[in-house]
Amino acid sequence: MSWSAAPTETDWQRAIDALTSGGPVLLLAHVSPDADALGSALAAGLALDSRGVDVVVSFGDDPFVVPRVLRTLPGQHLLRAPAEVGERPVVASFDVSSIERLGVLQAAAEAAETLVVVDHHASYTGFGGIHLVDVKAPATAVLALEMVDRLGVEVGIDIATDVYSGIVTDTGSFKYSATTADTHRTAARLLETGLPHDVVARHIYDDEPFGVLKVLGGALDRATLEPGAIGGLGLVHTCVSKAVRDEHGLPLDAVERVIDVLRIATEAEVALVLKQDDTGAWRASMRSKGKVDVSQVALGLGGGGHRFAAGFTGGADHQQVLDDVRAALDAVARQEL
Structure with missing residues (x-):
């Protein structure tokens, strides 16, 4: 809808x-x-x-x-x-x-x-x-x-x-x-x-603890590019676990800016960051360059947002949340493209 x-x-x-x-x-x-x-x-x-x-x-x-x-x-x-x-x-x-x-x-x-x-x-x-x-x-x-x-x-x-x-x-x-x-x-x-x-x-x-820089560096080092995803439009994704945040004494909101750096990858239409909250659940942040409406992806997975930026909270299984996003992105792309 x-x-x-x-x-x-x-x-x-x-x-x-x-x-x-x-x-x-x-x-x-x-x-x-x-x-x-x-x-x-x-x-x-x-x-x-x-x-x-x-x-x-x-x-x-x-x-x-x-x-x-x-x-x-x-x-x-x-x-x-x-x-x-x-x-x-x-x-x-x-x-x-x-x-x-x-x-x-x-x-x-x-x-x-x-x-x-x-x-x-x-x-x-x-x-x-x-x-x-x-x-x-x-x-x-x-x-x-x-x-x-x-x-x-x-x-x-x-x-x-x-x-x-x-x-x-x-x-x-x-x-x-x-x-x-x-x-x-x-x-x-x-x-x-x-x-x-x-x-x-x-x-x-422009005002973050030094630990944010360390977490950002690690998140970018773990980033994966899937150029064939979403019908060839490309997906780039990474994750930040609770253990990584705890190592630097950071709350969940301190890793929000990871998505803003990840989204600049030329080869990917959609950027995805999975952030583990204090309950163990993985929260997804997505950014689109416009060809794919990520709000429809988020809405189908219990979240919300708009065409260019959206998010949702998934379960405790990181791989399952990632697979759910991939499948939802493919489904939305098939409808729109």
Whole structure:
């Protein structure tokens, strides 16, 4: 399934009415949040908080740990661990294409009287009650900014920083094809607030422990190129085990940038990194150059994403997860090519 309907004025009005109805509100990012997911939720949270709404922000990871590169995003005082959020009649999710991506907070979303979904993925499964989903948006953060505007809240440095962080990451620093002239105009508007864009970029891209370099080097040394995979389009893949991370004292989010280096291989249409989490399960991150929709691969394996970037959590058998991805990539390629 591929979502294509854009949000209507009625959708927006219903969402704003629900979020400002006076009841407690819970805003959710997806598990293992990135800057687009958490930045969007925090931006909306700051706007609602300024309107006097009882609002908290969370994501469904247990243990609840904010990724290190996101700990400078403004609005962290709104964050609550899943066990602390309680029952809230209005829930809004950000950058969540399937309800399973809410992790341990899936039940909280299902129990809500109103569930608003703010997203930009074509792989969105339609699980919400109000769909603020625009697949043409380069980032969910663009929709979060529209929500802030519709709430009538001034965009200051804090909200601008959260939104800008989401846009700059989900566009690959404005490199990806979803970037438009409007994307740059939005970025200019955010920069005019005075947000320290150089500091934001440094926190996201250029500030890692030395151990990350060692893990990255090892991951690249283990990389395998399969030029005949995906009907000859090519697949490059590698893995990072929990043992390797533990050797350098690194959390799971510290290996996120491996995929960004792996994806540059000319001979491969798709790059895949399998990262073993603390439970022993293998989490897959995929990147496509555009000929293959990796969101359809991820969706079929219990995850989500968009055409160029997607992911899912597999089982404890590394080889089985790798085989599942190969088979799914071949199936999607046969449908599309």
